[in-house]
Amino acid sequence: KQEVTQIPAALSVPEGENLVLNCSFTDSAIYNLQWFRQDPGKGLTSLLLIQSSQREQTSGRLNASLDKSSGRSTLYIAASQPGDSATYLCAQRGTSYGKLTFGQGTILTVHP
Amino acid sequence: DADVTQTPRNRITKTGKRIMLECSQTKGHDRMYWYRQDPGLGLQLIYYSFDVKDINKGEISDGYSVSRQAQAKFSLSLESAIPNQTALYFCATSDISNEQFFGPGTRLTVL
Numbered sequence: 001k002q003e004v005t006q007i008p009a010a011l012s013v014p015e016g017e018n019l020v021l022n023c024s025f026t027d028s029a030i031y032n033l034q035w036f037r038q039d040p041g042k043g044l045t046s047l048l049l050i051q052s053s054q055r056e057q058t059s060g061r062l063n064a065s066l067d068k069s070s071g072r073s074t075l076y077i078a079a080s081q082p083g084d085s086a087t088y089l090c091a092q093r094g095t096s097y098g099k100l101t102f103g104q105g106t107i108l109t110v111h112p
Numbered sequence: 113d114a115d116v117t118q119t120p121r122n123r124i125t126k127t128g129k130r131i132m133l134e135c136s137q138t139k140g141h142d143r144m145y146w147y148r149q150d151p152g153l154g155l156q157l158i159y160y161s162f163d164v165k166d167i168n169k170g171e172i173s174d175g176y177s178v179s180r181q182a183q184a185k186f187s188l189s190l191e192s193a194i195p196n197q198t199a200l201y202f203c204a205t206s207d208i209s210n211e212q213f214f215g216p217g218t219r220l221t222v223l
Contacts, residue, residue, distance in 0.1 A: 043217050093210055102156075103154065104153070
């Protein structure tokens with residue numbers, strides 16, 4: 001059974017700090033991994049998608065890495081801003097036709 | 113206009129009522145999904161469809177049914193709603209790349 005764990009469950013940082021969110025998965029047969037952002041009461045916004053053949057993906061201040069051998073992905077946020085405050089979710093897909101398995105998320109608060 | 117839309121956005125109903133949640137997409141994606149989100153449990157897959165003729169059960173399909181009326185439309189029904197189906201429901205779509213795009217969600221409360 002696929003399981004995805006995110007650490008920490010919550011994180012509070014001052015504006016401007018660089019930070020790392022962690023995602024661990026138990027199934028090494030990973031097809032891709034996707035990072036999402038969710039604002040309170042809202043839907044999920046796709047941030048980055050990393051295919052199993054890739055090591056990392058970058059979009060603006062965000063960088064996501066994937067290490068299949070250790071079963072880990074990290075989301076790096078540079079120069080954090082209050083607008084980055086949200087819940088960040090990672091989700092693993094095991095096969096091309098498999099379902100996404102979600103972690104429970106990290107609640108990020110960036111205070112001015 | 114939003115690429116993935118859900119109606120209604122909020123719904124309060126009573127135990128035993130039949131409820132339909134609708135999802136439409138303009139992304140042209142073949143694959144569509146229904147999830148529910150509960151505090152502390154994350155997102156769980158209810159049903160998914162890879163094309164109009166394909167319907168598959170997810171992790172928690174009991175008490176739910178779906179209909180894929182067209183490539184762009186995927187509806188979720190609760191035949192007889194019960195209080196523990198109170199949750200936030202999301203529709204999502206993906207193309208062959210498998211990157212998933214989510215709708216804004218429907219907040220359902222069953223009294």
